[in-house]
Amino acid sequence: MHIAVIFICSVAIAVPPIVASILIFYGKNKLNKAIRPLEFYPPRGYSPIDVLCGYYGFRAKAHALLNPLMLYWADRGIISIEEDCKRGLKLTKLKELEMPDGDIKDERERTVNYNTEKKLFDDIFGNGDVFYTLAASGAYDTAQKNFVEQCEKTARDNKSHISKVTSKSIFICALLVFITLCVVVGISVGGPIYAAMLFPIIGMIACRAIPNDDKTMAVIKYPFFAVWGGAPLCAVIALTPFSEGMLLLAAAVSCGLTVYIFSDRIDIRSEKDLELYGRICAFKEFLLDAEIDRLETLIEENPNYYYDILPFCYVLKITDKLKSKFDRIALDGPGWYLGDLRNTLMF
Numbered sequence: 001m002h003i004a005v006i007f008i009c010s011v012a013i014a015v016p017p018i019v020a021s022i023l024i025f026y027g028k029n030k031l032n033k034a035i036r037p038l039e040f041y042p043p044r045g046y047s048p049i050d051v052l053c054g055y056y057g058f059r060a061k062a063h064a065l066l067n068p069l070m071l072y073w074a075d076r077g078i079i080s081i082e083e084d085c086k087r088g089l090k091l092t093k094l095k096e097l098e099m100p101d102g103d104i105k106d107e108r109e110r111t112v113n114y115n116t117e118k119k120l121f122d123d124i125f126g127n128g129d130v131f132y133t134l135a136a137s138g139a140y141d142t143a144q145k146n147f148v149e150q151c152e153k154t155a156r157d158n159k160s161h162i163s164k165v166t167s168k169s170i171f172i173c174a175l176l177v178f179i180t181l182c183v184v185v186g187i188s189v190g191g192p193i194y195a196a197m198l199f200p201i202i203g204m205i206a207c208r209a210i211p212n213d214d215k216t217m218a219v220i221k222y223p224f225f226a227v228w229g230g231a232p233l234c235a236v237i238a239l240t241p242f243s244e245g246m247l248l249l250a251a252a253v254s255c256g257l258t259v260y261i262f263s264d265r266i267d268i269r270s271e272k273d274l275e276l277y278g279r280i281c282a283f284k285e286f287l288l289d290a291e292i293d294r295l296e297t298l299i300e301e302n303p304n305y306y307y308d309i310l311p312f313c314y315v316l317k318i319t320d321k322l323k324s325k326f327d328r329i330a331l332d333g334p335g336w337y338l339g340d341l342r343n344t345l346m347f
Helices: 003-032 048-059 066-075 108-123 138-157 161-189 192-209 217-238 242-264 269-288 292-300 306-314 319-328 341-346
Strands: 080-084 088-093 130-132
Touching: 003 242, 003 269, 048 066, 048 108, 048 138, 048 269, 048 306, 066 080, 066 108, 066 306, 108 138, 161 192, 161 242, 161 292, 192 217, 192 242, 217 242, 269 306, 269 319, 292 306, 292 319, 306 319
Parallel strands: none
Antiparallel strands: 080 088, 088 130
C-alpha cells in the first residue's frame, strides 16, 4: 500500500476518538462553568430521584436510593420510622404520597420521576400501612429492582437532545471510518477473506442498536459481540501483510473504543439541565465549605434543617464528610423517628 494512502488512513482512524474526546471535554467544561448561586437547600420540591438525575445525568445509579427516600418521605410527614430489633425498620404510612410543588419548570421529567417513586411507595405499602424492612417478601425485592431499573432508564432517556445527536454522529463517523478502511485494505490486498470484516461491522451496529434497559443484556452483549467481531478480525489480520494488518487493527481499536466507550460518555447538557445542576452543586459546595457557626445558625432558624437536607446528602455522597461537622452540633431527634437515627441511618 502506498505511503500516502497509509498516512491518510492513519489520520482518518484518529478522527473519531479525538472528536469524541473533545466533545466529552466540552460537556464537562460546561458543567464546570454552570452558574452556582448560593444555596442552603436542595431545589425546592425536588425529590432525591430528581436530584440524583439532575446531578449525575444519564449516568445516575439508583441502587442506594431507598434510605434517602425513606428519610425524605418521613421528613414530609408521609411515613414514620421505628426501629425493630427483629424485623429491621418499621415503616408506617401516615398519608398518601403526593408530588410537592417545585420551583424549576421541568414538569415532564419530574412527573416521570414522581410516578416511579409513587410505584415504589405503593408496592411497599400494597399489603397494609405497615412495612418491615427485614421481613420484606420476594415481591418487594422485585419491586425494588424494577424501581432502580426505571430510575436509571429515566435518567438515560432524559439525556439532552444535543448529547443524543452528537453521540449518534460520532458513532456513525467511527463506523464509516472502519468500513472505509476495510474497503481500502481489501482493494489493496485483494481476496474474499475480507468478507469476514462484516462480522465486526455488524457487531458495532448491534451494540448500538440493542438497548441497555435490561442489565443482563447489557452485561452479555459487549463480550458476545467482542468475540463475534474479534475472532474474524484476528483471522484477517493474521493473513494480511503487516502494514495493512496494523491499519485494520488500529482502525478496530480506535473505532471500537469510540463506539463502546467514548460515544456514550458525551454529556452536553441543555441550559435547563445546567441550571438545575448548578443549583445542586452550589448546595453541595455550601455544605462542604460551611463553617460550624453557619450551620448552627441555619439550625436555629430551622430546627428541622438537618433532616431536610439529609436525604440529599446521601444522594450526593457527602454524609461521611459532614459527619464531623454535625457531630459537634446539638440536634433534637425528629418526631417521625423512634430509635437512634444518628447511628442507624445517618452515616
